[in-house]
Amino acid sequence: MGYIDIFVPAEQEGTKAIVRSWLRNVGDRVEENDPLVELETDKVTQEVPAPAAGVIAEILLASDAEAEPGALLGRLKVGDEAAAGATPPAASGDAGAEPGEAGFAPAPASSPAPAAPGDKSMALALSPAVRRAVRTHDIDPATITGTGKAGRITRADVDKAVAERAAAPAPRPAPAPVAAREEAPASAGGVRSIPHDRMRLAIAQNMLNSVTVAPHVTAMFECDFTAIMAHRRKHKAAFAAEGANLTFTAYFIAACVAAMKAAPAINSRWHDDRLDIFDDVNIGIGTALGDKGLVVPVVSKCQELSLLGIAKRLTEMVERARANKLTPADMRGGTFTISNHGVSGSLFATPIIISQPQSAILGIGKTEKRVVVREVDGVDTIQIRSLAYVSLTIDHRVVDGHQTNGWLSAFVETLENWPS
Structure with a gap:
């Protein structure tokens, strides 16, 4: 039994990379070349694959952390003990947690929380970060076209769907009484605030x-x-x-x-x-x-x-x-x-x-x-x-x-x- 380090790719052509989300949790069993982490630069979203088969032992750079070329993202436990101690996906904490929330040691196994009635996000195989995003934005993942490996939905796909929904024309409200329009302040006009990605x-x-x-x-x-x-x-x-x-x-x-x-x-x-x-x-x-x-x-x-x-x-x-x-x-x-x-x-x-x-x-x-x-x-x-x-x-x-x-x-x- 031993450990293998998971690194940020060394070639970034002068761009800054940010950890977009972890696709697996601490304690999850992964196979070689399985996608582990999404990194985002000003040019592209990139998946970092598992360097070997094993169990995720540590996550050292959580979501939104800056990832310099060659930086250590986490560690993978490999060997017979890793195979025996593997936990099923989604049995540990949320790998897409904000900085400070991600587990930096193997989390105890627990049963996943049951899906709320009508929660369509649980019908698809989504990473924890994507599940959280679709719930936050109240968007049906079945309406999103995935661009990740094997059609998997990524955080970038969710962001695109949210931006497209925000850009769609809003339903036209019924005309207000003349008096109400005259009394409305000048700042009451339509304004949409879209955070920079x-x-x-x-x-x-x-x-x-x-x-x-x-x-x-x-x-x-x-x-x-x-x-x-x-x-x-x-x-x-x-x-x-x-x-x-x-x-x-x-x-x-x-x-x-x-x-x-x-x-x-x-x-x-x-x-x-x-x-x-x-x-x-x-x-x-x-x-x-x-x-x-x-x-x-x-x-x-x-x-x-x-x-x-x-x-x-x-x-x-x-x-x-x-x-x-x-x-x-x-x-x-x-x-x-x-x-x-x-x-x-x-x-x-x-x-x-x-x-x-x-x-x-x-x-x-x-x-x-x-x-x-x-x-x-x-x-x-x-x-x-x-x-x-x-x-x-x-x-x-x-x-x-x-x-x-x-x-x-x-x-x-x-x-x-x-x-x-």
């Missing part, structure tokens, strides 16, 4: 840190997308047959790789004592998750990928992001970021905040047909072209206007001269 707070902290430490400067170019639009129309079906959705983002990534050759320092990270310029071009793609914010999955080693390879990797990453199945490894190691803000209608946005400690971020605005003057064989002609504003926001500690404009010139030239 951890992801939104972490994003806010990171954004504030970026604009505080780095002087942001933005350069804006206009780019003609006519060539890549023609190429996409011609090849989209062939790419789909290969399992790849040929989006404009694939072209943007390929053009970024070409532009890095004109200004390598854009593909870098700033540190107080040095600048690290990378050979690998690892590009993060901002992917919106509605009101929950956004995540930034990374397409690694783009310089080694063809357009088809980029499109395949993008298709996989975006699908996993929208299904809430990204892991920290999917968002680690980025050296540059693209924000395609035009998909939601904006022509340009400035500054787009840099993902520290990267040195720059590309913004792509909405594509529009515009009337322009183009010279053909020495004669000015009026043409209709598909144009968009593209911007590069840089950390002015790293590069100056010359490198910034050189990078954008190469990016635009690559897209505008894309072969058919």
